[in-house]
Amino acid sequence: MYSVKNLYFSYQDQKILKNINFFIERGKLTTIIGPNGSGKTTLLNLITGQLDVCSGEICFQNKLLKSYSIKALSQKTAIVSQNVEVHFPFTCMEVVMMGRNPFKSRMKNLNKKDLDVVLKCMEMTETLGFANKSITNLSGGERQRVMIAKALAQTPEVLFLDEAFSNMDIQYTIKLLNLLKDKVQKEKLTVISIMHDLNLTDLFSDQILALKNGKMVEYGKTQEVIRPSLIKELFGVNVRKNEEKGLVILPTI
Numbered sequence: 001m002y003s004v005k006n007l008y009f010s011y012q013d014q015k016i017l018k019n020i021n022f023f024i025e026r027g028k029l030t031t032i033i034g035p036n037g038s039g040k041t042t043l044l045n046l047i048t049g050q051l052d053v054c055s056g057e058i059c060f061q062n063k064l065l066k067s068y069s070i071k072a073l074s075q076k077t078a079i080v081s082q083n084v085e086v087h088f089p090f091t092c093m094e095v096v097m098m099g100r101n102p103f104k105s106r107m108k109n110l111n112k113k114d115l116d117v118v119l120k121c122m123e124m125t126e127t128l129g130f131a132n133k134s135i136t137n138l139s140g141g142e143r144q145r146v147m148i149a150k151a152l153a154q155t156p157e158v159l160f161l162d163e164a165f166s167n168m169d170i171q172y173t174i175k176l177l178n179l180l181k182d183k184v185q186k187e188k189l190t191v192i193s194i195m196h197d198l199n200l201t202d203l204f205s206d207q208i209l210a211l212k213n214g215k216m217v218e219y220g221k222t223q224e225v226i227r228p229s230l231i232k233e234l235f236g237v238n239v240r241k242n243e244e245k246g247l248v249i250l251p252t253i
């Protein structure tokens with residue numbers, strides 16, 4: 001689905017990503033992990049086409065990413081960015097309805113099918129309760145659920161999440177990760193996510209891409225990649241895996 005070859009990226013003269021190569025299959029949940037500043041968001045912004053590559057190549061569905069129009073990309077991919085700020089007091093329902101914009105003609109209202117998609121996505125993310133409330137009046141975790149509802153309303157083939165659960169409590173994080181995992185397994189949705197919580201990463205991801213100092217230090221199946229030695233290499237922290245409890249990572253002092 002995505003192939004990335006010899007990818008390099010710099011901000012001015014600061015080299016951020018160096019020689020990144022990987023292929024992401026359809027219908028997998030891939031999590032990008034790595035220390036603060038290692039280049040995770042930069043990599044995500046490059047794969048979503050929000051940043052231009054300096055050198056190397058990114059292909060999406062066997063075509064160069066840069067050959068897609070913004071509209072074509074937004075009909076296939078949806079992005080939930082880190083700490084989205086909405087300053088205009090749209091209602092939550094209006095925000096989720098924006099997820100249908102790539103599919104409707106200018107100046108036309110949403111049709112019944114679009115509205116059904118919107119309502120279903122709000123129901124799945126448990127956001128119907130604040131449909132008429134202004135997005136500016138929600139808590140951080142509630143707002144993140146609305147932004148996920150909006151992204152799902154885009155009915156994407158690929159969903160990108162940049163720390164999309166960072167303000168959610170553990171109950172909603174698990175509910176939404178289960179929802180996405182279900183869509184990955186049943187509908188072949190492809191999810192590419194950045195997460196800092198290694199236990200949840202370990203539980204829900206099919207594949208892990210580990211970055212350190214702008215280099216890809218590991219990419220592969222979760223159970224092979226998430227090892228105490230890698231976590232030590234990435235974060236300098238000692239952890240042990242509790243094999244009985246489904247590979248929970250327990251920090252050690």
Ligand SMILES: Nc1ncnc2c1ncn2[C@@H]1O[C@H](COP(=O)(O)OP(=O)(O)OP(=O)(O)O)[C@@H](O)[C@H]1O
Pocket residue numbers: 011014016034035036037038039040041042043
């Ligand atoms: N717009 C920018 N201009 C210049 N440098 C930037 C810009 N955005 C990010 N950087 C730098 O690029 C590096 C990688 O940043 P990036 O946001 O990709 O890291 P990250 O791994 O996502 O970090 P975090 O876990 O803290 O979110 C950092 O050193 C950061 O300071």
